[in-house]
Amino acid sequence: xxxxxxxxxxxxxxxxxxxxxxxxxxxxxxxxxxxxxxxxxxxxxxxxxxxxxxxxxxxxxxxxxxxxxxxxxxxxxxxxxxxxxxxxxxxxxxxxxxxxxxxxxxxxxxxxxxxxxxxxxxxxxxxxxxxxxxxxxxxxxxxxxxxxxxxxxxxxxxxxxxxxxxxxxxxxxxxxxxxxxxxxxxxxxxxxxxxxxxxxxxxxxxxxxxxxxxxxxxxxxxxxxxxxxxxxxxxxxxxxxxxxxxxxxxxxxxxxxxxxxxxxxxxxxxxxxxxxxxxxxxxxxxxxxxxxxxxxxxxxxxxxxxxxxxxxxxxxxxxxxxxxxxxxxxxxxxxxxxxxxxxxxxxxxxxxxxxxxxxxxxxxxxxxxxxxxxxxxxxxxxxxxxxxxxxxxxxxxxxxxxxxxxxx
Amino acid sequence: xxxxxxxxxxxxxxxxxxxxxxxxxxxxxxxxxxxxxxxxxxxxxxxxxxxxxxxxxxxxxxxxxxxxxxxxxxxxxxxxxxxxxxxxxxxxxxxxxxxxxxxxxxxxxxxxxxxxxxxxxxxxxxxxxxxxxxxxxxxxxxxxxxxxxxxxxxxxxxxxxxxxxxxxxxxxxxxxxxxxxxxxxxxxxxxxxxxxxxxxxxxxxxxxxxxxxxxxxxxxxxxxxxxxxxxxxxxxxxxxxxxxxxxxx
Numbered sequence: 001x002x003x004x005x006x007x008x009x010x011x012x013x014x015x016x017x018x019x020x021x022x023x024x025x026x027x028x029x030x031x032x033x034x035x036x037x038x039x040x041x042x043x044x045x046x047x048x049x050x051x052x053x054x055x056x057x058x059x060x061x062x063x064x065x066x067x068x069x070x071x072x073x074x075x076x077x078x079x080x081x082x083x084x085x086x087x088x089x090x091x092x093x094x095x096x097x098x099x100x101x102x103x104x105x106x107x108x109x110x111x112x113x114x115x116x117x118x119x120x121x122x123x124x125x126x127x128x129x130x131x132x133x134x135x136x137x138x139x140x141x142x143x144x145x146x147x148x149x150x151x152x153x154x155x156x157x158x159x160x161x162x163x164x165x166x167x168x169x170x171x172x173x174x175x176x177x178x179x180x181x182x183x184x185x186x187x188x189x190x191x192x193x194x195x196x197x198x199x200x201x202x203x204x205x206x207x208x209x210x211x212x213x214x215x216x217x218x219x220x221x222x223x224x225x226x227x228x229x230x231x232x233x234x235x236x237x238x239x240x241x242x243x244x245x246x247x248x249x250x251x252x253x254x255x256x257x258x259x260x261x262x263x264x265x266x267x268x269x270x271x272x273x274x275x276x277x278x279x280x281x282x283x284x285x286x287x288x289x290x291x292x293x294x295x296x297x298x299x300x301x302x303x304x305x306x307x308x309x310x311x312x313x314x315x316x317x318x319x320x321x322x323x324x325x326x327x328x329x330x331x332x333x334x335x336x337x338x339x340x341x342x343x344x345x346x347x348x349x350x351x352x353x354x355x356x357x358x359x360x361x362x363x364x365x366x367x368x369x370x371x372x373x374x375x376x377x378x379x380x381x382x383x384x385x386x387x388x389x390x391x392x393x394x395x396x397x398x399x400x401x402x403x404x405x406x407x408x
Numbered sequence: 409x410x411x412x413x414x415x416x417x418x419x420x421x422x423x424x425x426x427x428x429x430x431x432x433x434x435x436x437x438x439x440x441x442x443x444x445x446x447x448x449x450x451x452x453x454x455x456x457x458x459x460x461x462x463x464x465x466x467x468x469x470x471x472x473x474x475x476x477x478x479x480x481x482x483x484x485x486x487x488x489x490x491x492x493x494x495x496x497x498x499x500x501x502x503x504x505x506x507x508x509x510x511x512x513x514x515x516x517x518x519x520x521x522x523x524x525x526x527x528x529x530x531x532x533x534x535x536x537x538x539x540x541x542x543x544x545x546x547x548x549x550x551x552x553x554x555x556x557x558x559x560x561x562x563x564x565x566x567x568x569x570x571x572x573x574x575x576x577x578x579x580x581x582x583x584x585x586x587x588x589x590x591x592x593x594x595x596x597x598x599x600x601x602x603x604x605x606x607x608x609x610x611x612x613x614x615x616x617x618x619x620x621x622x623x624x625x626x627x628x629x630x631x632x633x634x635x636x637x638x639x640x641x642x643x644x645x646x647x648x649x650x651x652x653x654x655x656x657x
Contacts, residue, residue, distance in 0.1 A: 007526045018514040309512050315471060316572065317499025318527040320491055403471040406506055 030338020038346030060235030095230025138221020157200035165199035169210030299393035314402035327394030335386020415483035423477035455632035503573025563594030
């Protein structure tokens with residue numbers, strides 16, 4: 001007997017040790033459940049983290065735009081009933097009014113980590129007989145590269161643009177037969193054109209983006225799109241991507257401008273993520289429930305098997321509370337042991353999985369998030385579930401009539 | 409108020425017990441029992457099967473509550489006490505020796521003896537270990553103290569149970585057919601042990617038995633018939649326990 005252990009502990013551990021087969025079986029059951037939960041959670045959070053990163057790599061979390069232009073009826077507002085058809089206006093390229101002030105104001109908001117002015121519009125790249133329509137993004141590398149991880153996607157040259165440079169995608173370069181240092185003419189629908197040197201080639205891993213977007217310096221885009229000194233949008237990143245919508249509303253309230261967060265513009269992506277999280281939670285719940293029922297049923301059987309012993313204990317001065325605590329402790333211990341074994345098993349699964357599921361080039365197919373806290377939560381959760389599962393059997397044990405139990 | 413030392417160990421006043429109260433098969437098995445056991449008495453409770461012996465013993469042992477009447481242990485009333493207080497009173501004042509299922513098979517002989525002390529104090533300590541080892545030695549099982557109880561013979565198990573019943577130094581020891589499933593020789597040994605403990609202390613013993621031979625070796629014989637005390641008489645016995653065993657405390 002452990003000299004420092006309390007009576008309930010001695011009782012619980014001895015009962016578990018003497019019913020070793022039962023104890024081991026249920027610990028294995030709990031362990032398997034915990035392993036599945038740990039494995040699934042790590043896999044899913046790795047997967048989601050991956051998707052989030054990929055999504056947020058190519059777009060700012062918040063975009064500040066000039067307000068939409070609205071067509072208004074010029075008819076006087078009389079009391080007489082009247083009908084008017086008002087056609088919505090076509091939206092032309094306009095600058096964000098006073099964008100420097102807005103930029104400074106937004107940059108001061110807590111949580112904002114980067115803000116960059118952007119001029120974007122449509123145009124064509126021309127080379128000899130060939131022309132391709134492209135989206136033109138004009139930006140200042142000093143601010144824009146802090147927002148979008150463009151530098152990571154450069155396969156040749158660099159992203160540091162000057163006014164005579166441009167960045168093109170791999171697909172566009174291939175279509176037009178150009179390489180680093182070649183010249184390309186960029187033209188807009190209004191006829192403005194400029195010839196620029198290719199200073200970098202990027203690969204976003206997406207054919208559409210690689211063939212349809214070019215990056216130029218902010219000033220170049222301003223003159224091409226006839227927006228001298230203006231910008232079409234301000235793009236913002238915040239420290240917590242999931243707080244982007246709240247921040248967007250704050251900015252909208254302060255500036256009166258049109259503000260969109262990635263959460264709204266990617267609503268479908270977001271709902272897919274939530275659906276995935278929900279199904280993960282449902283699976284976790286049922287796995288947890290199965291483990292809890294396992295613990296409960298083992299303990300119920302144990303109470304029945306040990307009813308005579310419980311009677312003897314009660315007759316020799318053990319209180320109901322002591323019996324209750326001892327059985328709760330058994331549940332908690334089984335849960336804890338199961339979760340420790342299960343965490344190790346889950347970890348091993350993850351390492352094995354990472355070794356097996358590989359891309360053709362040998363890099364892991366999934367990036368798996370090893371969250372140390374996940375194991376702490378699993379252990380705490382399983383212990384709690386074990387204790388809760390033990391409540392019914394423990395109450396049953398505590399309520400046993402000692403006289404009946406001994407006679408039994 | 410009288411000093412606790414002068415009060416009888418056990419006093420029953422009009423104790424009744426019914427089963428299935430309110431149902432059509434309500435059955436009263438004890439019809440008003442009055443009984444007093446004084447300090448140091450060694451009494452036998454006899455009676456045919458179904459006479460209510462075990463029911464009465466369970467109520468005296470505070471394992472079951474009477475439907476009517478009062479039970480006093482060393483002068484203290486037991487009616488209306490909460491389970492926690494009943495458990496405390498039972499632990500402090502009453503030791504049990506049952507016929508079957510007496511010990512916890514998960515624990516060694518010495519641990520079984522220690523169990524009531526452990527339940528009362530919460531944690532094991534050296535004094536507990538010393539006291540339980542001492543009692544194990546007194547019942548003649550020093551060599552078996554670290555055995556699991558299932559590895560002991562029936563007689564040895566009953567000796568362990570007696571040691572456990574004495575570990576809290578109770579005022580009253582209740583024994584329910586303590587020799588019921590033992591061979592004659594073991595039964596004699598166990599009975600002699602009970603007598604020798606009684607002789608060396610002021611512990612009161614109440615022994616339920618249907619073996620007239622054993623009853624004849626008790627100082628008082630209480631006979632229960634159909635839930636009533638049919639006879640209650642003193643009995644003179646020649647003490648041979650002291651010769652059979654070393655003096656017990």
